[in-house]
């Protein structure tokens with residue numbers, strides 16, 4: 001079944017170019033350029049710092065609209081015609097609470113798993129009345145909602161985008177998608193589970209940024225598939241659909257590899273390929289113990305890479321060229337070693353054509369939906385965790 005997808009593979013030229021650039025000596029200049037630029041910008045930052053603190057300290061108020069700073073005795077910004085706020089009213093991005101919701105609309109609202117996992121719905125999913133335009137609609141829906149969420153978060157917490165560090169910018173964008181929590185124990189850098197990303201905020205900014213992007217990719221893949229199921233079943237998104245997709249993405253090594261490889265690819269595209277930790281998806285492959293052939297593993301990685309391209313498309317509404325440069329700079333400050341060329345060989349630079357991608361999505365959801373219908377007790381367990 002999986003091997004049938006081979007004929008829909010094409011080269012992912014953009015990813016190939018990024019990796020070629022790393023192996024190619026050109027990268028030395030690129031890195032050097034980035035590093036000297038870094039020193040330059042650090043120096044200019046120091047200069048800026050020298051003449052501002054005293055001035056800034058005396059400006060204890062700000063305009064919530066244009067963000068201009070004012071001294072304590074002022075009460076309004078006459079350009080924007082609003083009253084001023086106190087600087088202490090600003091919430092640091094780290095502490096901003098957001099509970100963003102993403103919704104997909106449909107005629108039916110399901111109340112329980114018995115109602116949704118029916119023979120009739122299995123047939124509907126298997127018939128797969130789903131086109132590329134439907135997929136684009138889902139991606140646009142996610143983009144629109146997160147932009148609305150961003151507006152709301154900025155307005156509610158008086159965020160001045162120009163004041164944010166690179167980590168704070170990425171963290172703020174992450175919070176427009178999903179709830180972010182912190183932990184200060186254990187080895188894991190972070191994880192995404194039941195609607196929340198948890199990161200270790202004791203880690204360097206660079207590690208927190210890569211972890212956030214990696215976990216956001218997990219969240220977005222789940223959300224994309226929620227959109228696909230809601231479209232196929234013409235139903236409203238709910239925690240039930242959420243749980244079914246979470247189950248689909250974790251019940252088999254095939255879907256776990258897609259999920260993990262897709263997150264890995266997103267991380268690589270927004271940081272630098274070849275410096276990452278490859279253990280997450282190598283672990284899955286090691287567990288397989290001959291379950292899949294080498295070719296099947298490569299096709300599965302191509303499916304993950306194709307999903308990663310759509311996720312990257314969503315993240316690019318926030319992570320523009322300038323922020324991407326900042327992220328890479330932050331990253332190279334911590335990684336002075338050469339990229340791991342051995343590991344780079346594990347990268348798959350192929351993606352599926354539109355037609356092949358639709359077939360892959362069909363394979364993931366139709367098989368997964370059937371297995372989910374046979375494991376409702378497991379789904380009920382997940383549901384309890386979501387509702388906690």
Ligand SMILES: [Zn+2]
Pocket residue numbers: 063064065066067068077078079080081
């Ligand atoms: Zn103003």
Ligand SMILES: [Zn+2]
Pocket residue numbers: 214218260263280
């Ligand atoms: Zn992961």
